[in-house]
Amino acid sequence: MLGRDELEIAKNLPADGCALAEAQQYTRWLATHHYENFSVVSWLLPSRLHQHFYNVYAYCRWADDLGDEVKDAKHALKLLDEWDEELQRAYRCEAKHPVLIAVGETARACDIPIEPFRDLLIAFRQDQTVHRYSTWDGVIEYCRYSANPVGRLVLYLMGYRDAERQALSDATCTALQLANFWQDVARDLEKGRIYIPLDLAAAHGVAEKDITDKNFDERFASLMKDLISRTRALFKTGSALANRVSAEFRVDVELFTRGGCAVLDAIEAIGYDTLHHRPAISRRIQARLLGRAMISRIAAPFRRTTNNGSRTEEASLAADRHA
Numbered sequence: 580m581l582g583r584d585e586l587e588i589a590k591n592l593p594a595d596g597c598a599l600a601e602a603q604q605y606t607r608w609l610a611t612h613h614y615e616n617f618s619v620v621s622w623l624l625p626s627r628l629h630q631h632f633y634n635v636y637a638y639c640r641w642a643d644d645l646g647d648e649v650k651d652a653k654h655a656l657k658l659l660d661e662w663d664e665e666l667q668r669a670y671r672c673e674a675k676h677p678v679l680i681a682v683g684e685t686a687r688a689c690d691i692p693i694e695p696f697r698d699l700l701i702a703f704r705q706d707q708t709v710h711r712y713s714t715w716d717g718v719i720e721y722c723r724y725s726a727n728p729v730g731r732l733v734l735y736l737m738g739y740r741d742a743e744r745q746a747l748s749d750a751t752c753t754a755l756q757l758a759n760f761w762q763d764v765a766r767d768l769e770k771g772r773i774y775i776p777l778d779l780a781a782a783h784g785v786a787e788k789d790i791t792d793k794n795f796d797e798r799f800a801s802l803m804k805d806l807i808s809r810t811r812a813l814f815k816t817g818s819a820l821a822n823r824v825s826a827e828f829r830v831d832v833e834l835f836t837r838g839g840c841a842v843l844d845a846i847e848a849i850g851y852d853t854l855h856h857r858p859a860i861s862r863r864i865q866a867r868l869l870g871r872a873m874i875s876r877i878a879a880p881f882r883r884t885t886n887n888g889s890r891t892e893e894a895s896l897a898a899d900r901h902a
Contacts, residue, residue, distance in 0.1 A: 588609060592677055609640060634681040634682050634684070637678045642659070647703075711777060718774055751813070761846055785798050785802050800852075
């Protein structure tokens with residue numbers, strides 16, 4: 580069922596209709612055996628939320644792999660439709676797939692609407708039929724479905740559901756997706772995809788064939804500088820979110836921005852040639868980013884000049900939850 584024989588991540592998958600505890604054990608395994616730049620769940624997050632983060636990650640990972648690892652596009656679309664149907668069954672407490680059994684429990688416990696889960700599937704379906712983006716706005720619209728729902732799911736897990744925080748999260752998540760695109764130009768080419776907006780490429784004298792032929796020169800470097808500048812602006816906009824969540828989440832939220840900017844730094848460090856190289860973030864750099872984020876958070880109360888003090892601020896942030 581649902582790519583069980585086609586996906587590497589299914590090798591430890593329990594039987595359909597398994598008990599919740601078995602389903603959660605699998606999502607925990609999947610979330611701790613992954614290839615992303617940064618950990619899915621950090622030790623800084625409240626332990627009460629760890630399993631919920633594992634469950635949401637497993638949903639996103641499965642949906643992504645159904646769209647990315649299944650080679651036949653028509654079959655991938657069929658599997659994504661079946662995944663959508665199973666998601667809807669989860670919201671009716673009728674799911675059989677272990678991941679959706681776990682996700683259904685999280686959705687009920689955290690009062691998460693179905694929309695962000697379903698929005699992700701729009702992007703994964705789109706990947707089966709759209710392999711080029713003619714404009715910057717087209718890429719941003721894709722990010723609206725491929726990235727922004729993840730940030731909103733995280734906010735729901737944290738207990739926030741207001742439009743202001745969602746807008747800041749959207750800016751950060753779009754920036755993270757873009758940073759990943761600029762990092763993975765060569766990898767995406769192997770899949771026949773180009774996420775670089777062709778209108779911006781043309782403005783820098785780079786044709787689509789230059790990208791597919793991996794012709795790196797000063798024109799491509801100039802294009803990448805432009806894309807990185809636009810992405811940094813989005814990170815800057817979204818960075819205010821770290822000060823709009825309670826203290827127990829701030830370092831993790833700040834790490835999203837610091838980590839994404841580190842990817843952009845790494846692209847710059849290799850001279851912008853992501854046609855031939857994929858810059859990576861080393862463990863040493865990850866540790867440095869965590870240290871800087873923690874120092875920033877520790878120092879923050881001493882930089883504030885508010886009259887009411889941090890306790891009042893924390894109470895205000897807590898009151899905003901579930902508003």
